[in-house]
Amino acid sequence: MxxxxxxxxxxxxxxxxxxxxxxxxxxxxxxxxxxxxxxxxxxxxxxxxxxxxxxxxxxxxxxxxxxxxxxxxxxxxxxxxxxxxxxxxxxxxxxxxxxxxxxxxxxxxxxxxxxxxxxxxxxxxxxxxxxxxxxxxxxxxxxxxxxxxxxxxxxxxxxxxxxxxxxxxxxxxxxxxxxxxxxxxxxxxxxxxxxxxxxxxxxxxxxxxxxxxxxxxxxxxxxxxxxxxxxxxxxxxxxxxxxxxxxxxxxxxxxxxxxxxxxxxxxxxxxxxxxxxxxxxxxxxxxxxxxxxxxxxxxxxxxxxxxxxxxxVTALPEPQAPAVAADAGIAFDGVTFGYGGEPVLRDLSFRAPAGRMTAIVGPSGSGKTTITKLIARFYDPDEGTVSIGGVALPDLGTAAVEAAVAPVFQDVYLFDDTILGNIWIGNPDLHRDDVIAAATRARVDEIVARLPGGWDARVGEGGSNLSGGERQRVSIARALLKDAPIVVLDEATAALDIGNEIAIGEAVDAIRADRTLIVVAHRLQTIMTADRIIMLDGDGGIRETGSHAELLAAGGAYAGYWRERVEAAGWQLAAPDTAPDPLPERTRDDR
Structure with a gap:
């Protein structure tokens, strides 16, 4: 003893x-x-x-x-x-x-x-x-x-x-x-x-x-x-x-x-x-x-x-001399991964170009969230490699991956602190004015305006004083403040009211200007404006990949998925010969 x-x-x-x-x-x-x-x-x-x-x-x-x-x-x-x-x-x-x-x-x-x-x-x-x-x-x-x-x-x-x-x-x-x-x-x-x-x-x-x-x-x-x-x-x-x-x-x-x-x-x-x-x-x-x-x-x-x-407990392997990524591009090469049981992803390979927005879509349980966790190096794949800038994540090291990736997951946890304090942890070295500026880009200023105490209002344990959409805005503000070259959004706009959806959509537009953006997307506007779309099948692989226009023109699984989403949301598509703009008009039902 x-x-x-x-x-x-x-x-x-x-x-x-x-x-x-x-x-x-x-x-x-x-x-x-x-x-x-x-x-x-x-x-x-x-x-x-x-x-x-x-x-x-x-x-x-x-x-x-x-x-x-x-x-x-x-x-x-x-x-x-x-x-x-x-x-x-x-x-x-x-x-x-x-x-x-x-x-x-x-x-x-x-x-x-x-x-x-x-x-x-x-x-x-x-x-x-x-x-x-x-x-x-x-x-x-x-x-x-x-x-x-x-x-x-x-x-x-x-x-x-x-x-x-x-x-x-x-x-x-x-x-x-x-x-x-x-x-x-x-x-x-x-x-x-x-x-x-x-x-x-x-x-x-x-x-x-x-x-x-x-x-x-x-x-x-x-x-x-x-x-x-x-x-x-x-x-x-x-x-x-x-x-x-x-x-x-x-x-x-x-x-x-x-x-x-x-x-x-x-x-x-x-x-x-x-x-x-x-x-x-x-x-x-x-x-x-x-x-x-x-x-x-x-x-x-x-x-x-x-x-x-x-x-x-065995930790993830770390390099003796961490390598340096050439850019913020992401690549999956033959990745197979499961949570100790049946693989969720099987021999998965794709590229997400640096500085572009890549949307990941697919049925429930197809591995969308698992992809985001592998990018953030919460896990290492069972087989294959996940790389950033041409360097496998184990060769970069966990610290370098954490610095390069800012994840925004669906379940956002906020500390029992002020709104400003919860955003500030994204980069504690910045000045208060810089934190407020980043929060404003994520439309958190609208939340602050209605709370007594303003930026110093407490959010409660786990952010209980805020709605789900408001907590997600705070989380996006953290990502903006971190200023990481890669931002991963996991269903950040799912099941939100129209006000929060619009606000988060604008925050996403602000993020994508100069970052590699990986979005697990359900919002139609997000999907169709992505530079690249990866549609997963239900067996841990990729069914189709390409831009929105390319996949619609192919008339395959993505086109069918898109039509189902449009019909479910109550959107109406104009005839191709009368409306060349691919952006559909929204009806009052899509709220």
Whole structure:
């Protein structure tokens, strides 16, 4: 455990922990020496030797003073070490979360991460002084006493030594049993936390179905599972602590039996026997305390095991010397990819020219969103390569890809901050006026005009104070502020009211002027004005590709898709001989 704590410590925390452990061991040794001083002191009292009593008290007082001093130093260093260790754990956790591939977050890990960052990290950081100190004292102090007892009477010392392997086996069993129970409980807590967080997030949807929904049952089942795991941990821990306490009492009983046998035989005088029996009681007390706290080590080990598993997650490969992309063009070459099961994309190849707008269309489940995630390097393909400017993304490195690509996904998350603050994170180095200018291009100024507080109005947790279309405008403003050469829009205009659709459409027009734009498009105006359209089939491949006019003229699958969309939207196409302009007129139904 000490080795693992030092592994997760910063250099400052490591020095403080080592110093704390040194003082704790010194404290434990001094405590053992003080206990040993009771033997000659009690013997002198029984024999009525006043001089020996005075000398014993002087020595005991000196040892006690040193004990108090080392305990004070251990406590002062312990507080600083706990603070430094907590900072180290949270820093390591944050750094690791940033390094993990986005695929790791595909499953809901919020409960796990929350547990590590709160109770787990706090418990581990406090463990060296609150728990490990008592455990070290519980073993170092009796060891000191045992060494001293060999100097007084080797037979009684041998009787105590015989029980040490039994106590060690009992302590190990206790620690492992509590550790297994706590690991099951930690998993149950993480699952319950995930369910409760999910339950809170989807309240609008749940209230439409009323009580007794599947979400209610899932939350209830998760909480019941957590309660069962907690009860199991208490039962296992209680049984283990009771068993260990019984073994400690057995060692004391053995000492009493051997001492009585020696006293009856006349080989040990009564004064020495009483002093040794008192010493035996003091020998066992720290061990009992250590056993009671042994479960705390197992609980802390659960958090460290979780950190170990995070460290073992395979990150995306990074280049030793990152290459430089020639331009902002995007290419998929023979890409096959699936989320751990059947491939979503199969041998997919296409080009998205730099500085042009490429629209991706196709049926639901054809892999449109997957393409955008591969461009942003949330995943690497199972086969084939995705490249920017002729360089495969693994050769560019994640940092270069993140700098080059600004994604705007359908599900926009905003932090519980001001509107301006949520946009500013796109480029924290810019001046406030530059942020407002970018936000105005995305038509966020219209949102600000109606909110009390203007640009400093808070958006609520997750952007709850804004509509879906308004949150998307804020997200597009982030992309504008980031000024990345590639912008990926995933259904950014789907299912919006007419006001937000027009505003976002204008923001898209502002983006495409000098950037490579990849749009998962449903808005007809966006599709028909794209420089290049890629239509996916339902099997993870490409059915057709070309410009809007070329694909309509071909009369293939895209032409049929277009007619269906037009009819569904209530558009009317003018006759070709009377209206050469391909832009259809909208009717009042398209709102």
């Amino acid at each position: 000490i080795r693992r704590l030092l592994h997760y410590s910063s250099p400052v925390a490591r020095r403080l922990l080592i110093a704390e452990l040194v003082f704790i061991v010194a404290t434990a040794i001094l405590q053992g020496v003080a206990f040993l001083m009771l033997v000659p002191l009690l013997r002198a009292l029984f024999l009525g030797d006043a001089d020996a009593v005075r000398q014993g008290l002087v020595v005991l007082a000196a040892v006690g003073a040193c004990y108090v001093l080392t305990t004070w130093f251990a406590s002062q260093i312990g507080m600083k070490a706990s603070s430094a260790l907590l900072d180290s754990l949270l820093t390591r956790l944050g750094d690791r979360l940033v390094e993990l591939p986005v695929s790791w977050f595909a499953a809901d890990r919020s409960g796990l991460v929350t547990g590590i960052a709160t109770q787990g990290a706090m418990f581990v950081s406090n463990m060296p002084y609150a728990i490990l100190r008592q455990i070290l004292i519980g073993f170092v102090t009796p060891a000191t006493v045992l060494v001293g007892m060999y100097l007084v009477d080797w037979r009684l010392a041998l009787a105590m030594t015989v029980m040490i392997p039994v106590l060690l086996v009992g302590y190990r069993w206790l620690r492992n049993a509590i550790g297994r129970g706590d690991a099951r409980h930690a998993e149950a807590v993480a699952d319950a936390s995930n369910r409760v967080i999910e339950f809170a997030r989807v309240q609008p949807a749940l209230r439409t179905v009323g009580e007794g929904s599947i979400a209610d049952r899932l939350v209830e089942d998760a909480l019941q599972n957590q309660h069962r795991a907690y009860r199991g941990m208490l039962v296992t821990g209680g049984a283990g602590i009771a068993t260990f306490a019984g073994l400690v009492q057995l060692s004391l009983t053995l000492l009493l039996v051997v001492g009585a046998f020696l006293a009856v035989g006349g080989t040990v005088d009564v004064a020495t026997l009483i002093a040794l029996l008192v010493l035996g009681v003091r020998f066992n007390e720290p061990i009992v305390a250590a056993g009671d706290l042994g479960g705390g080590v197992a609980v802390a080990r659960t958090t460290l095991d979780q950190l170990d598993r995070l460290a073992a």
